[in-house]
Amino acid sequence: AQSVTQPDIHITVSEGASLELRCNYSYGATPYLFWYVQSPGQGLQLLLKYFSGDTLVQGIKGFEAEFKRSQSSFNLRKPSVHWSDAAEYFCAVESSGAGSYQLTFGKGTKLSVIP
């Protein structure tokens, strides 16, 4: 069965600093990978996704993620964090192939930003 591990429960960074959130997955086939963000009191919003091709994918709000098959990782990065990025971030893998959209989520990483 597929699984997603986000090893960091809570990360605190200063505004303007760089950010990397870690995600490791376990999945037998070529994974479809996603990062979602959840602001307080809100639902989840898709930041970016990887299906195939270029392993470095760009998303909204200045985020990017890199797929590394050898490490089974899909880490999320941002070069300069803004206070509005404070939220919870979820990595997800699609469970059973294209079109099913049955996502397995990690437990999330809560990001706090210090002014």
Added chain:
Amino acid sequence: ETGVTQTPRHLVMGMTNKKSLKCEQHLGHNAMYWYKQSAKKPLELMFVYSLEERVENNSVPSRFSPECPNSSHLFLHLHTLQPEDSALYLCASSRRGQNTGELFFGEGSRLTVL
């Protein structure tokens, strides 16, 4: 106006009550989902409806009963719940058949069972 609207946003109910959560999507999608979000646990997929037919039921207790009367509306009927059912219930929609993998979520209904 958000694409996926959930009501009520907050609900407190006793274990003997019957209540319903409502979800409406204005995106023209043809698949709708219920997820459960509990503290310190990953999001759990509960039900999936595609073209108004239930295509997934992830071993959810029968005290949760979904209903999808049309492609724009999804309900979750609740009865004789337990305190451990207290959680944030998220509705989502998507366009099945297109290889986007993107779910559009509502803001959730925060349920507290006393």
